[in-house]
Amino acid sequence: MVGDKKKPPTLDVTAAAAETTSSHATLTQSSDRVTLSHPSGASATILLYGATVISWTAHGREQLWLSTASALDGSKAVRGGIPLVFPVFGPPQAGTAAEKLPQHGFARTTRWELLGRTEGESAGEANICVDFGLNAQSLDEETRAKWGGAFGLIYSVTLTSSTLETKMVVQNAGQGDSAAFDFNVLFHTYLHVPDVNKIAINGLNGLTYNDKTLGLTEHTESNETLRITAQTDRIYRSAPDELSIVDATADNKPVFTVSKVGLKDVVIWNPWADGAGKIADWEPKDGYQQMICVEAGSVAAWQTLEAGATWEGGVVHKAHL
Template sequence: MALHKKKPAALGIDLATTQESSSHGSIQVSDDSQFVTLSLASGASAKVLLYGATVVSWKIQDRELLWLSSASALDGSKAVRGGIPLVFPVFGPPPAGTAVEKLAQHGFARTSKWNLLGRAEDEEGSVRVEFGLSSDSLDEETKAKWPYAFGLIYSVTLRENTLETKILVQNPGSEAFDFNVLFHTYLRIPDVSTIGVQGLNSLTYRDKTLGGSEHQESSEVIKITSQTDRVYKSAPDAITVSESDKPLYTVTKTGLNDVVLWNPYSDGVEKIGDWEPKEGYKNMVCVEAGSVASWQTLEPEATWEGGVVHKAHL
């Protein structure tokens, strides 16, 4: 893959004065410089919290398409429960004996304050913002737990009926490092009992509700009827969430190997303190594109890129 010379800045553009409008739409930073809101003339919008660079809202014509817990912290005190948290450099509890073993579950990207790097629009009517995070941005405690030089550029692009999230991982250092990356997308759905997930049939998956044992998927349409936590390996690029054979969402990934399917269901939410309302599991399903079944290795002076397009069928 070609090297990208662009690097996350130590300090982004002036948040206090960042407001831009055009015939396509607008990008606006909140008064407290904690959120960036993208909007289009069509009525589509997205809201990104700089803490974790977490997308916390995606709307089309005032219809919310992401699920967010009403008890989720949005003040930077802990990772957001819902939206699209970004997992890096480890997925799940860090395995013992690895370079990430001292990190918290799901790593530090979702609990770090990102810099706003820039904004753009194109002739097709999209608006985009870019965020940066680097090893220089981390506190000393986190650096001690994962001491590699790195740079991340994360972009969020809003179009009329799609939301694209993309990440570029850079290794400016002299030592290779391994990492996982995942877009932990909470899709809002009408009722979990009526939806099905298609595109994963015949794949091998690791079932985390069964101790991580491996199984082969045998269903053309996967129904969520109990606590579900599966890592599907080498998944196809496009996964569809449907209701009564009508597509609700298509999740299309690029440069990413795997798909995680997750719903905590009624028994699982009781163990999640910031999950509200408790019956909210009925209105969400996580279809998460990532590379998590095995490690990605990034050599010195190399880059890696992956992303996902979420398309809503309204």
């Protein structure tokens, strides 16, 4: 596993639900998921399959969009929530180390080990964090043969009254000069919004982006605020460390703030009606009107990790009242 100086005590996951309570928060676990509960009423639920966050509530409402047809039984990647993309984004390119892997890699379709929980304070309030681990031994034999890299991942999910932080630590556990590997990483976050037609995204003006709906051609964002009015699938390169999602019909009232660390890019995605209709596990079909994917990651270029080296990156999502 990744450097164990920060690894918390391992939690025993059994078929019977278990609960751990402190003065700050509660962690409830069962055979397939973990739920964090904050004294404020905020909560987060994470499946062990893919370490996928499938629910985040704050201020009394759900903040993530999840398809009602999404499989939550470990049979396929979850449609919605926060799936994890590693070690490749999109269909793998021929000639790369990841060329034999499925689209978006294996992190979102592999069962992770539950490592443990920690608690602390941030900005004067309590938080609760749960850590998950994944390494080469966690993969099935076929996937391990296709990837070949000796790696370790620690994924941390931290909850406060109004924020959800997701952080990934990647370690190259190989030895020797030939053990270096390249990877992409992305937090594929489906944010729930009341009406996508009314929101705007600030912070992208002037950035270069590749538009996947136009054959990955390169463009420069010329809008002060980005409005979603059609199918959108863009990779904004070298994006600022903070973006805001606002209600454009209510004096730009903040809805979400997305703050990233160690991540270079942001993907903005909404399939719109034409795209949603082609996705088998997308329900309801008009659900694209209540979601926007603002995905922090490093995907426009490969991250190279030398043997024995460690990389770390993450994102904090803040939900506003």
